[in-house]
Amino acid sequence: MNTHRIRSPELEHDFVRDTKLGYEPEGTYGYVRCLEHGVPNPLVRWHYHEEYELHLIIETRGKVFVGDYIGHFEPGHLVLTGPRLPHNWISTDIPAEGVPLRDVVLQFSDEPLRRATDLIPDLRDVLPLLERARHGIEFFGMSDRARERLVRIRSLHGLKRFTEFLEFLGELSECSDYRLLSSMPLQSFDDDTSLAQISTIVDYITENSASQFSMAELSKRVGMSESQFSRYFRRATGNTFTDFVNRLRVTRACQLLMETDRYITNVCYDAGFNNVANFNRRFLEIKGMTPKEFRKQGEARFGGGAPRQG
Incomplete structure (x- = not known):
């Protein structure tokens, strides 16, 4: 008999983002929220959320799932996922004692940044990056630089953190060595x-x-x-x-x-x-x-x- 067991991704709500899981405490960050966690961790699951997420793997190897994409990851794997795009990283080489730090992550919301691009023309350079992120972007040759940026962003607060984040976003938008993971974007042209x-x-x-x-x-x-x-x-x-x-x-x-x-x-x-x-x-x-x-x-x-x- 053929069944229809649903295996849909889980929606991550803000109320589950506990500091015990690796999230920054509520009230200690502004537009950009940082997250670090090891494995095993309840956050490692097939899920999606409303924010963009920049995800850098620090340790372990395994399989990555982004939308309908299935691939392999290793240390230095850097991916930007867009809002509501399901994803998960499954490590296949976890030692018995676990790994204290596997992922370094940034999360940021869509609407505030897009509204800002309407008011500040200089920010519009990031719009193509945001569109590509709807399908998941894997960046190449940027893992060391990304690690430096992510560590610095986490150490900063307020305007200094936001400024550092924008500089990093600019670097990502200029990176030409990348691939889209889940599907095809619609490219604009003059007509x-x-x-x-x-x-x-x-x-x-x-x-x-x-x-x-x-x-x-x-x-x-x-x-x-x-x-x-x-x-x-x-x-x-x-x-x-x-x-x-x-x-x-x-x-x-x-x-x-x-x-x-x-x-x-x-x-x-x-x-x-x-x-x-x-x-x-x-x-x-x-x-x-x-x-x-x-x-x-x-x-x-x-x-x-x-x-x-x-």
């Missing part, structure tokens, strides 16, 4: 009208990814020829129309594989693919593993079974 049209189509595809539609049908919706639509679509999304749809459907399949026990055949059709062979081939191309392997590896995001409360 605002065409971008708006493509954005409308992207929204439609996202909401109806399990339905069957063709590029010819969607290009007619925005009054473009297929060749014109194809050109603008690739420029806006960084993908061909077919690749984008396949990636979106694979992302949906990943969610179903991680959060339900539906048979893989059912997941194939629920995600919008019309035959299992094509589904398996596209999934392997995009995720580097089969759907079965993905589901098996995804089980580890809870650290061994059901999600823990923390």
